Amino acid sequence: MSQSARSDNSIIGRWWWTVDRWTLGCVGLLIGFGYVLMLAASPSVAARIGASRDMFILKQVVFLAIAGLIVVTSSMLSPKGVRRVALAGCLVALALTALTLVHGIEIKGARRWIALPMMSVQPSEFLKPCFAVVTAWLLxxxxxxxxxPGMLLAFGVFIAILMLLKSQPDIGMLSVITCVFMAQLFIGGLNLFLVGCGxxxxxxxxxxAFVMFTHVRSRVMRFLHPGQGDHYQIxxxxxxxxxxxxLGRGPGEGRVKDMLPDAHADFVFAVAGEEFGLLVCLFIIGIFCFIVIRTLLKLLAEDDPFIVLASTGLVTGFGLQAFVNMASSLHLIPTKGMTLPFISYGGSSAMSVALTIGMLLALTRRRPRGRAQELGRPASDRRSTASRRSVAA
Structure with missing residues (x-):
């Protein structure tokens, strides 16, 4: 029975037997935690702003359902398809990020969002996965x-993103993208002296940034000097x-959601800690660590440089985003408004993280070694390889 199932040649069948089901299962667990914590945290936040108590829950149900669909559909792509989607997505996200500087919604002094019916979109969220794949292809x-000139073009894309994010400003997003780029350069074999310079x-x-931006300076100073400034949220x-x-106080018994304005978003990990306790928080951390470590271990057996660099960039961005959110909630780093993947409220975040994981699953699917390498190469290389094989035959 198992053998007949494995011989299923349908699109779904081939996908199911080649995708990393452990990582896919972890993503399902994170989405499940996202639903549970939205039920716990969002009604109080909605009531405090005068909205319907179910507003955030209903929206997040739709957002996470779309995110799950994005994970599955994008994980069916070939490496060539991932590259094409990332290139198109990077161009669109760059254009929309530039548009926010002119027609964007200003919130707390930053222009990062474009208003759409029923939701606002943060285009820079989609730069993270698309940038990682595009730079991997260029390198x-x-x-x-x-x-x-792959290295030169990759630096050109990075500088364009740097200028846009600095103008919004969004230093947190810029920091994550910079770390992703540095990780790819390091894995790509950049000279250690140049890595040190970077x-x-x-x-x-x-x-x-500390000197130029007052909000950055304020957050760093409050982190370094706990006795000064407003520390209410942390x-x-x-x-x-x-x-x-x-073990927590129990579902629905927490009080932090009644006091924090961002309990459903930036501080959702604190809601999990109060209502479900240390053990559940450690389990959530373990899920994120499992996804990152499992991906990196799978890459040890990969020969295609594009797949190695792209997967490294994608999993670095995913892991950093989770770390920044949880470390901010625990006061291990200065506070930064960054969502916890699949768990915090937010449409742009959920969909961009879903695209990240979907591309990662697509790139790490099991393929015959020769076929995987061929799919990662441009058509001219594949034709020359085929011609060499025919001559040798």
Whole structure:
């Protein structure tokens, strides 16, 4: 029976027996936690702003359903299809991110969103997965073809994104994209001296952001000097973790959601800590760690540089986003408004993370080694390979 199931040649059948089902199952668990924590956190937030108590829940049901569909459909793509989707997505996201500077919604001094019916979209969210794949393709092509300026073009794309995100401003998003790019350059074999120069440049950039942007300076100073400034949100979040203890106060029994304005988004991890306790928080952390580590271990057996670089960039961005959200809630780093993948409220975030995971699953699907390498190469390389094989035959 198992053998007949494995011989299923339908699209769904081939997908099911080649996709990483462990990672897919972890994504399903995260989406499940997202539904549970929205039921716990969002009614109080909605009531506090005068909206229907079910508003955030109903929206998130739709967002996560769409996210699940994106994960499945994008994971069916070939490496060539992933590259095409990423290139188109990067161009569209760049154009829309530039549009936010002119027609974007201004919230707390930043222009990052475009208003649409029933929701607002943050185009820069989609830059993370698309940028990772596009730069991986450019760097890989630069290694395959000596005359192709892959490194130069990758830096050009990065600089364009840097200028746009600095103008919004969105230093947190820029930091994640910078770390993704640096990880890809390191895995791609960049000289260690240049890697050190890149790290030095990042430190200098953070110092410049500290000087130039008052909100960055305020968050860093409040982190370094806990006795100064307004610490209401982080103090309330820390109290929530303390109140939750090992097993939590129970579903619906938390109090942090009644006091924090972003309990359903930036501080949803604190809601999980108070209502479900330390053990559930450690389980959530374990899921994220499992996805990241499993992906990196799978890449050890991969020969195609495009797949290695793209998957490294995608999983780095995914892991960093989760780390920033949870570390901010635990006061391990300065607070930063970044969502917890699949768990925090947000349409743009859920869909962009779904695209990230879908592309990652597509790139790490099991394929015959020769076929996988052929799919990752441009058509000219495949034709030359085929001709060499025919000559050898």
């Amino acid at each position: 890989a092509e630069g290694k395959r073809s000596r005359g192709f 790290i030095g440049s990042m430190i200098a950039a953070f110092a410049a 103090d309330t979040a820390m109290q929530a973790f303390g109140n939750g203890g090992l």
